Amino acid sequence: MRSRVGLRQARRPVPTLLRGIYLPRSTDAAAFAMATYGIPLLVLATTDSAALTGLAFVLEWVPRLGAFAFVGALVDRHGTTAVLRAASAGRALVVLAAAFILPTQAAGLGATVTVMLLAASTGLLTECSYIAAETAGGVAGRGLGARAHRVQSVLIGIDQVATLSGPALAGVLLRWAGAAGMLMVIAVFSLLTSVLAPRQDHQAKPVEPQPVLQGLHTGWSTLRSLPALGWLVAGLTVSNLTVALLQAATPVIIVKQLGHSTADVGLIWSVAAVASLFAIALCRRSIDRFGLWPVGAVSATIAASACLAVSFTDTYGSYLTLIAVLMTGEGGMTVVLRTLRSRLIPAPVFGATLSLTILLLLLPFPLAGVLVATVPPAQLGHVITVCAALQALGLFAAFTRLRTTPALRTSFA
Template identity: 90%
Template structure:
């Protein structure tokens, strides 16, 4: 009887992971991608204002950065199930309310307030659901034991597919089904996430409350003790200002300056995600042969060159191509960063240091939104050129400093 019971339990584990982990991760990732790229498009379509579009981008990211300070502790205290369900239901209610309110309002103060509140509230709720879903995936990976890498590879694939399809779907729906159509689809994905949320609370032990400032202090002390990682994070943080600026300004540039549709804006970021995935696959093999520094330096050169050229793009095709090249370079540098983090950060402080590096890398995104909000659309090209020059200098300084670092000079073969 024992072998039979164990066998039947093993047979049930596969659909349990599919039903309890992969499906809610898929629906949450879809809502995440559509919200991130679709809400700024909605703001532009509603207000026809480049400044408010940039401000909405900033309002999306500021709460997400703030969420790092408390959502982790919230998940530790209440479990992944409760946080994922409440955050998903909250996001669904917010976007459904906007879907019903917006059609009753004419373009003006009321519509502007509605979409700006939508940007801020979905930003924090989306980050809450993401951290809860990520934690649920980590628990499932630990339960999988020797097959943990398989679980993580599937989760990464789900996120990549959402990044590919989410922007295009959001732009397409906004173009052909209007704001209500796009928001209802986001709400549907959010409600599905709540219904499918994994029941893992019995697996989570109540955690001792951690002081946020203490964790940041530990991460900062560790980062200062690892100059190589500090230089790389600094270079990528400067680079992210340009990436964030291009992401925040894309609706304005593509729709208002180049005369294309919101669907074309989403298509750009979907194709850029394809380029990034190809670059990641190629860089993993290239690093095995040539080492981290050469691949990182080449990726940085590609990204900086594309950014310097993109401000001079005057057609949709050239803009799309340069954004794809930029994201390919960013993908290569991301592989280098993740590999270097895993090599250098001690295991006992890995979580705190990882959180700090993510926080630093994301800080430029709300700043990019503020730039788009304050700079006249006609001057965005000049600001992009200036940021691209700073990016090139930052990446050059970082990789020049890292040229003799042993951890980046050795190959993985």
């Protein structure tokens, strides 16, 4: 009996990148985008409160940050398949429960509590699935050596396609099918991710479970030993404060100040994702020829310029255009970050270090939610201007420091 099982396993075909990595990443990214952009819209539609929308953004991101303290260690110990399946199935159950509960509640305290709990729980589970999917992509990219940036470009393209379709789909469904319709679609994508989770070989390590603080210490020690990655993460962390603030404030600005619908909010991020897709394709070829640093520096300049200009706009069309330019620069910097991350982080500590880097990059998101919840909507433009100036300074300092770093100057032709 044992020999038959072993023979059956030996004959099992090795999954292609399409089936083993790209397809499950696509369904997870779709659920990620719809939850990230759709749930704040759901809160605004349910409560009609800018302050509660900002608070929901905080509740959505604080659990995500907490996930990084332990999910990386779980992925290192149990593998990407188990973590991705469990997190995706859990997210499906949560949104299905909310889809059945919300229609039975009238607007008021009950509905507010439901959407706030939904924001917190989906935030946690979505980040768990993201870390597992990102680790699977890192493993696949590392196996290709100098061509790792090509896998990362495809993965970023998948994320941008999800960002293109997810917000628009969430906004349209929320407007025409209600909260239940939007949540049911998120549940479908989550269940598909659980079924399609990549089957990567994993052997449990014969060690005692690693404490949370020890996992963070491992990631921090690895990051400190990689100065190039550390400087890039530091610059992008400062930059993300402005990006997060725009993400949190966009529903309030578009719906409350400019008088547009929730579908128009989703359209902004969808159009921006189209521009980002072109940038990612261009960056892939540019990295082959020029290396990581020139591509990253140009992308940083584009992103910082767009953020400085967006606070001065007062029309929907110009706001949409500048967000698209911002996403173009963000796409280029993300290609550089993911490529450098997959090439430099050692395999035995990849999950823990990946978790720490993403944790640092996402620290500004809860702060952005607090700003939206506490600052009057009429003053948000001034806050965006200050944050954009800090972003420009942070990116300038980071890429100036990295200008002579060999890991970012090498081309991949």
